[in-house]
Amino acid sequence: MGPQKPASERLWAIAIWALVIFFIVNFTAMVAAVLVNSFGTRWFNAWLPAGFTTRWYQSAWDEFQLHDVLIVTFEVVGAVVLISGLLGVPAAYALARRNFPGKQIVILLFLLPMLIPPITFGIPLATVLYQAHLGGNMSGVILANLVPTVPFVVLVMIPFIEQIDPRVEAAARVFGAGTGRLFVHILLPLLAPGILAALLLVLVRTIAMFELTFFTAGPGSQTLVVALYYAAYAAGVRAGQSIDAMAVVYMLTTLVWLLIALRFVDPTQIVTRAKQQPAN
Amino acid sequence: MAIAARDFRELRLDGMSRNFGVVNALKGVTLNVRRGEFIALLGPSGCGKSTALNCLAGLLTLSGGSIWLDSTRIDRLAPEERGFGMVFQNYALFPHMSVRKNIGFGLRMQGVAKAEIERKVDEVLAIVRLGDQGDKLPGQLSGGQQQRVAIARAIVIEPPLVLMDEPLSNLDAKLRLEMRAEIRRIHELIGSATIYVTHDQEEALSLADRIVVMRAGEVRQLGTPEDLYDRPAHPDVAEFMGYRNQIRSHAAKSGNLLNVVIGGATLAGTPVDGAGEGDVVAAIRPDDLKVTAAGALSVTVESAQYHGNDFYCLGRSGDGTELYFRSETKVKKADTVRLAADPSRVLVYSQARP
Amino acid sequence: MSERAMDAPAERLPLRTRLALYELDGVTLLVLPAVLFVIALFVYPFAYGFVLSFQPKVGDWLANYAKFFSDPFLYDTIEATFRLAIPATLINVLLSIPVALRVRRMRNRRVLTTILVIPITLGTVLIAEGLLNYLGPQGWFNRTLVLFGFSQVRLVHNYTGVMLSLILSGFPFTFLLTLSYLTGIDPSLEQAAATLGAKARARFRHILMPLLAQGLAINLCLSFVQTFSVFPSAVLLGAPAGATRVISIAAYQAAYEQYDASMASAIAMIMGFCQLAVVVLILGARHFVYRGSAGGGKG
Numbered sequence: 001m002g003p004q005k006p007a008s009e010r011l012w013a014i015a016i017w018a019l020v021i022f023f024i025v026n027f028t029a030m031v032a033a034v035l036v037n038s039f040g041t042r043w044f045n046a047w048l049p050a051g052f053t054t055r056w057y058q059s060a061w062d063e064f065q066l067h068d069v070l071i072v073t074f075e076v077v078g079a080v081v082l083i084s085g086l087l088g089v090p091a092a093y094a095l096a097r098r099n100f101p102g103k104q105i106v107i108l109l110f111l112l113p114m115l116i117p118p119i120t121f122g123i124p125l126a127t128v129l130y131q132a133h134l135g136g137n138m139s140g141v142i143l144a145n146l147v148p149t150v151p152f153v154v155l156v157m158i159p160f161i162e163q164i165d166p167r168v169e170a171a172a173r174v175f176g177a178g179t180g181r182l183f184v185h186i187l188l189p190l191l192a193p194g195i196l197a198a199l200l201l202v203l204v205r206t207i208a209m210f211e212l213t214f215f216t217a218g219p220g221s222q223t224l225v226v227a228l229y230y231a232a233y234a235a236g237v238r239a240g241q242s243i244d245a246m247a248v249v250y251m252l253t254t255l256v257w258l259l260i261a262l263r264f265v266d267p268t269q270i271v272t273r274a275k276q277q278p279a280n
Numbered sequence: 281m282a283i284a285a286r287d288f289r290e291l292r293l294d295g296m297s298r299n300f301g302v303v304n305a306l307k308g309v310t311l312n313v314r315r316g317e318f319i320a321l322l323g324p325s326g327c328g329k330s331t332a333l334n335c336l337a338g339l340l341t342l343s344g345g346s347i348w349l350d351s352t353r354i355d356r357l358a359p360e361e362r363g364f365g366m367v368f369q370n371y372a373l374f375p376h377m378s379v380r381k382n383i384g385f386g387l388r389m390q391g392v393a394k395a396e397i398e399r400k401v402d403e404v405l406a407i408v409r410l411g412d413q414g415d416k417l418p419g420q421l422s423g424g425q426q427q428r429v430a431i432a433r434a435i436v437i438e439p440p441l442v443l444m445d446e447p448l449s450n451l452d453a454k455l456r457l458e459m460r461a462e463i464r465r466i467h468e469l470i471g472s473a474t475i476y477v478t479h480d481q482e483e484a485l486s487l488a489d490r491i492v493v494m495r496a497g498e499v500r501q502l503g504t505p506e507d508l509y510d511r512p513a514h515p516d517v518a519e520f521m522g523y524r525n526q527i528r529s530h531a532a533k534s535g536n537l538l539n540v541v542i543g544g545a546t547l548a549g550t551p552v553d554g555a556g557e558g559d560v561v562a563a564i565r566p567d568d569l570k571v572t573a574a575g576a577l578s579v580t581v582e583s584a585q586y587h588g589n590d591f592y593c594l595g596r597s598g599d600g601t602e603l604y605f606r607s608e609t610k611v612k613k614a615d616t617v618r619l620a621a622d623p624s625r626v627l628v629y630s631q632a633r634p
Numbered sequence: 635m636s637e638r639a640m641d642a643p644a645e646r647l648p649l650r651t652r653l654a655l656y657e658l659d660g661v662t663l664l665v666l667p668a669v670l671f672v673i674a675l676f677v678y679p680f681a682y683g684f685v686l687s688f689q690p691k692v693g694d695w696l697a698n699y700a701k702f703f704s705d706p707f708l709y710d711t712i713e714a715t716f717r718l719a720i721p722a723t724l725i726n727v728l729l730s731i732p733v734a735l736r737v738r739r740m741r742n743r744r745v746l747t748t749i750l751v752i753p754i755t756l757g758t759v760l761i762a763e764g765l766l767n768y769l770g771p772q773g774w775f776n777r778t779l780v781l782f783g784f785s786q787v788r789l790v791h792n793y794t795g796v797m798l799s800l801i802l803s804g805f806p807f808t809f810l811l812t813l814s815y816l817t818g819i820d821p822s823l824e825q826a827a828a829t830l831g832a833k834a835r836a837r838f839r840h841i842l843m844p845l846l847a848q849g850l851a852i853n854l855c856l857s858f859v860q861t862f863s864v865f866p867s868a869v870l871l872g873a874p875a876g877a878t879r880v881i882s883i884a885a886y887q888a889a890y891e892q893y894d895a896s897m898a899s900a901i902a903m904i905m906g907f908c909q910l911a912v913v914v915l916i917l918g919a920r921h922f923v924y925r926g927s928a929g930g931g932k933g
Contacts, residue, residue, distance in 0.1 A: 098657045121683075267744070437831070
């Protein structure tokens with residue numbers, strides 16, 4: 001506001017922008033370093049590798065069994081997305097449309113898994129899953145990853161549902177639609193963009209979800225991010241370039257889905273629970 | 281009287297323009313405001329009146345033109361340097377401060393001593409008649425009370441100019457009437473100049489010393505309420521002033537007047553601003569179309585709304601022209617009535633007017 | 635006729651109708667599957683872990699906790715974790731404020747927010763792995779320092795590396811959250827303050843900060859809880875046997891290296907308790923600040 005800014009204000013603005021640019025530059029450089037290294041033959045005492053090759057990708061593919069890992073990752077993520085949608089959307093509808101006694105407790109119940117970090121509840125959860133003989137395999141991994149995502153879907157969908165005028169539903173009922181047909185003909189079409197957004201967000205978050213899978217996975221049920229961790233952990237044994245090649249594969253996987261998600265969703269919603277409607 | 285507006289002679293708006301990309305929201309508005317005047321900016325939504333107000337406050341920068349307070353050019357100043365008071369449409373009361381703190385905020389920014397701030401806040405609370413609400417939070421007040429706090433906050437800093445952006449539009453009808461009187465009373469008490477934005481012609485007519493009618497970023501007419509009411513300069517201004525009947529027709533000279541064919545009959549009308557023979561627009565208020573047995577114009581009643589004192593009717597003439605008129609006697613649908621209008625109340629404009 | 639109606643006994647409303655008055659009907663039941671799921675897979679394991687922590691392999695019911703607080707190798711992890719979490723949280727949240735203040739005026743915000751979402755999406759494992767390379771002694775960062783005449787800095791396998799990783803993965807989150815709170819404040823409030831003579835700093839101090847306080851408290855809580863549970867970066871990028879031996883590592887080792895589920899649960903409970911204590915502290919401090927809506931009245 002105001003056409004002329006004092007010098008101190010302009011200096012402050014420059015400092016802030018310098019900070020932001022420093023952050024972004026360093027982050028991009030880090031990503032670039034990983035990328036470059038994955039294509040390098042040997043890289044010791046220089047700014048760039050001695051030569052470039054793609055053999056590390058082949059090597060990583062074999063060494064880390066990336067084919068199987070990728071399949072596992074997509075199976076896990078797919079199941080998590082589907083089930084959290086099936087459980088979360090109806091629950092969100094009930095919470096948006098009904099004000100029953102105990103509603104506050106239910107909302108708190110859905111908030112807790114999102115607020116408490118995965119490690120804190122992950123270890124007890126893994127213990128229980130192992131006891132139920134679900135630990136160390138795909139079902140365990142899927143169940144563990146569902147714990148934060150079902151509440152996420154619920155909390156993200158509630159504002160979407162509240163946006164639909166309840167009188168539209170009332171009109172449908174007046175003209176003879178029961179709950180089933182109401183969902184199919186009225187609600188799902190209107191909610192489709194919201195559901196899509198929520199599920200894409202779940203997808204992106206689950207691909208990157210480390211701790212829960214780490215605690216519940218067995219050798220045949222590791223997702224890509226966990227395999228990457230193990231590879232980096234044993235870095236002395238493996239060649240750094242093949243680890244970085246795997247890292248590049250991981251980055252591509254997440255970023256592709258991020259780009260798709262961003263077509264439907266504002267970046268801020270990945271972070272907030274879409275509760276804040278900014279005053280534009 | 282301790283709270284009184286700072287003195288100035290004249291506020292001059294010189295060709296104020298403001299563009300938003302390719303949209304010209306303001307196209308060269310020129311206006312002189314004298315100390316103590318109450319000016320209303322009147323027009324439909326999108327006419328640029330709020331844009332003009334925001335430019336005056338410094339919340340928007342001018343794309344062209346200038347603003348002068350006496351001999352000081354102020355359009356380059358930030359809003360915090362202009363010293364004008366402003367009442368926002370949604371009141372913009374600070375939700376985390378009590379009424380007293382809200383009102384005293386401007387004085388606090390000026391570095392006035394605490395005791396002095398308390399004294400002035402008390403005084404202004406008395407003026408707006410909210411003496412006992414000082415410690416409440418804005419969220420605990422009704423709409424009308426919030427309105428008065430917003431006004432108090434603007435006048436306590438004793439500004440030379442108070443800007444009001446449709447302050448009554450969020451209130452119900454009865455409250456609006458009460459607050460209208462309040463606003464005028466406070467204005468006269470303080471003696472500041474007030475620029476008041478509204479889309480309600482009744483508000484403008486009852487409050488303002490002078491009215492600026494705006495449309496599409498331009499000033500269409502500037503004058504006293506009487507001027508605008510009796511002699512609107514353009515058909516669109518006339519429409520805004522309640523001349524609901526606007527008939528496009530042909531005119532022929534008849535001495536000083538023009539004869540216009542309306543609804544199959546010929547009525548004499550007063551030319552406005554050099555209107556002559558040819559294509560014209562005739563504007564008549566519904567109140568000025570009287571039902572008389574000897575009227576030249578014959579219409580069939582299509583609808584009649586009972587308004588207590590009279591009936592507000594829509595009639596259709598033989599050639600299909602729709603006319604709004606008032607009838608003191610009861611009429612029903614399908615009745616036939618005859619209408620007449622005094623020539624001085626039929627305003628005839630040339631169709632070629634921009 | 636009316637007398638006869640008054641004589642007739644009052645009918646009992648059918649159960650369904652009575653329930654509906656409390657808004658309990660078929661629709662409400664839709665919430666049940668998700669609720670049951672969360673209870674089964676979150677509440678129950680938590681409670682189970684809580685109980686299990688009091689059932690150690692050897693010793694009485696408090697043996698796990700006693701062991702934890704008597705072994706410096708174990709209880710030092712609390713301090714190590716706080717030493718990482720508190721500065722990281724403060725830096726991330728406090729830095730987000732001036733940056734968000736600048737960015738909210740931008741028209742092309744979306745580009746910047748998209749770029750900043752990428753670190754969050756990539757996750758802590760990738761960032762840790764990437765930093766191992768980039769901040770290493772032969773990495774580009776140190777090379778650039780040397781190029782400008784500075785000496786090399788040790789940034790990996792120590793506290794600094796983990797701290798940098800926490801900032802890199804945490805700042806975008808706090809920034810986006812602060813930004814969304816900022817844009818939720820009615821802009822006409824600042825405009826009103828400006829017309830009353832408040833310059834930029836005064837507007838920040840009197841209007842923005844009080845209204846932001848509630849959101850900042852939540853931001854601090856979420857950010858602290860996230861950084862306190864740091865794990866992969868502490869292992870990959872830090873010194874997991876030394877300066878960055880955080881409490882999550884102790885829990886992991888108890889569970890997967892010593893196969894002591896009871897001890898692991900105890901450590902997880904201690905971890906949760908520390909997080910809860912700090913959250914309660916932050917939210918308790920909120921009571922001294924305004925906690926209502928950020929709108930400016932009707933309209």
